[in-house]
Amino acid sequence: MTLKFEAWKAFEDIYDVLGNQEFQEALKRASTNNQAKVAKLLHERPELLGFAEEVRDLKRRSIEALGELIGKAMESLERAAAKPYYAGTAEEARTLIGKIIGSGKRIVMSKSMAATEIGLRSYLESLGNEVWETDLGEFLIQLEGSKPMHAIAPAVHMTREKASTLVAEKIKVQISRGSVEETVSAVRRFLRDKITTADVGISGANALAADTGAIVLVENESNIRLVTSTPPVHVAVVPVDKIVPTLVDAFKVAIVQAAYAGLYPPTYINIIAGPSSTADIEQVRVYGAQGPRELHVILLDNGRLKASRDPALKEQLYCIRCGRCQFECPVWVHTANTWGGPTYGGPMGIVWTAITLDPVEAGKLSYLCLGCGRCDEACPMNINISRELRHLKTLATQALRRS
Ligand code: SF4
Numbered sequence: 001m002t003l004k005f006e007a008w009k010a011f012e013d014i015y016d017v018l019g020n021q022e023f024q025e026a027l028k029r030a031s032t033n034n035q036a037k038v039a040k041l042l043h044e045r046p047e048l049l050g051f052a053e054e055v056r057d058l059k060r061r062s063i064e065a066l067g068e069l070i071g072k073a074m075e076s077l078e079r080a081a082a083k084p085y086y087a088g089t090a091e092e093a094r095t096l097i098g099k100i101i102g103s104g105k106r107i108v109m110s111k112s113m114a115a116t117e118i119g120l121r122s123y124l125e126s127l128g129n130e131v132w133e134t135d136l137g138e139f140l141i142q143l144e145g146s147k148p149m150h151a152i153a154p155a156v157h158m159t160r161e162k163a164s165t166l167v168a169e170k171i172k173v174q175i176s177r178g179s180v181e182e183t184v185s186a187v188r189r190f191l192r193d194k195i196t197t198a199d200v201g202i203s204g205a206n207a208l209a210a211d212t213g214a215i216v217l218v219e220n221e222s223n224i225r226l227v228t229s230t231p232p233v234h235v236a237v238v239p240v241d242k243i244v245p246t247l248v249d250a251f252k253v254a255i256v257q258a259a260y261a262g263l264y265p266p267t268y269i270n271i272i273a274g275p276s277s278t279a280d281i282e283q284v285r286v287y288g289a290q291g292p293r294e295l296h297v298i299l300l301d302n303g304r305l306k307a308s309r310d311p312a313l314k315e316q317l318y319c320i321r322c323g324r325c326q327f328e329c330p331v332w333v334h335t336a337n338t339w340g341g342p343t344y345g346g347p348m349g350i351v352w353t354a355i356t357l358d359p360v361e362a363g364k365l366s367y368l369c370l371g372c373g374r375c376d377e378a379c380p381m382n383i384n385i386s387r388e389l390r391h392l393k394t395l396a397t398q399a400l401r402r403s
Helices: 007-018 019-046 045-064 066-079 090-101 115-116 120-126 136-144 162-172 180-196 223-231 247-260 315-317 326-327 332-338 346-356 359-368 374-378 386-401
Strands: 083-087 106-107 130-133 201-205 208-211 213-218 233-240 268-272 296-298
Touching: 007 019, 007 223, 007 332, 007 359, 019 045, 019 130, 019 162, 019 201, 019 247, 019 326, 019 332, 045 247, 045 315, 066 083, 066 208, 066 296, 083 090, 090 233, 090 296, 106 180, 106 223, 115 120, 115 233, 120 130, 130 136, 136 162, 136 180, 162 268, 162 296, 162 326, 180 223, 201 223, 213 247, 223 233, 223 268, 247 268, 247 326, 296 374, 315 346, 326 332, 326 374, 332 346, 346 359, 346 374, 346 386, 359 386, 374 386
Parallel strands: 083 296, 106 130, 106 201, 201 233, 233 296
Antiparallel strands: 208 213, 213 268
């Protein structure tokens, strides 16, 4: 299975959503609410600005030493009794995970852009597995058969009316049209059975600490807690740009990501440093106590190490996927992630598409960028996204001239 992407085809989707009133209304509601929430939070808690500066510095140092950190993380994961794997490409990652899981399993997933990047859900289904997304937004995307429309709010393009109707139709339950409470409750009941009977849980990560091999995951729904602790096997897909030197660094990344996503304080921060175990009987360590007995960690490269050596693109690897630049972008607030590539979207998404898939195709999409620089100002990592987009425009223009 090869993931291909042609930019000109994406323009058809963009034109479609520009004429879709419900899509536009949902984006307007979400971006207005989110912008106000984050502005208020940063005003009331200026210490978060200082945290963001610290994280930018530690991300810069981490990306400079990325190759070394990958090696350290692999060693630490082994020490923690996890099984680490390095995947150079999306295809390698899929194959590794396919071998770990096999077929005929029930799999529950927590929201992971990395999993979307490698086409994991459809690949596992093609092997004969039953796969369920457990993040509410991602579950709505699965029911709709679409793609995530924002880094932390996948179903940002759906109004409450659309979400309730979709859930009622697809899982065959009664929900009052537009009732968020009833929609959440129906999804909870439906997914609870899938989670408690699943063979495998799959997660992403907000950060991975090279010193301990600990994975840090931040959330509000508690689905990540359940997915990573209920099934007997946990597979984590961790893009290598998320590796930072220490557990304290990883914790800071999670705090800043939550704050700039408008979810501060986050309800839960999960730290997972190995499979569950007990040594309560004669101090003999046995794995598989109440949580998973196996933890497999796929360190996904897919263009990132190469980008870390590219002066025009390496800043993007500081990105903590908070989605701030998307809500602030005057183009994204009308297109959502229909603009950006098959997985990522908006200003940051175009650059991620360039890194993980195809710089020239990504460059064609950057023609829609207005060059206003609002993404640069909003980004907690001070990434000069508009400069990266200009670079990609140049690449695409050169390629078009040659063709
Ligand atoms: S580029 Fe910056 S603002 Fe955009 S998602 Fe990444 S860290 Fe957040």
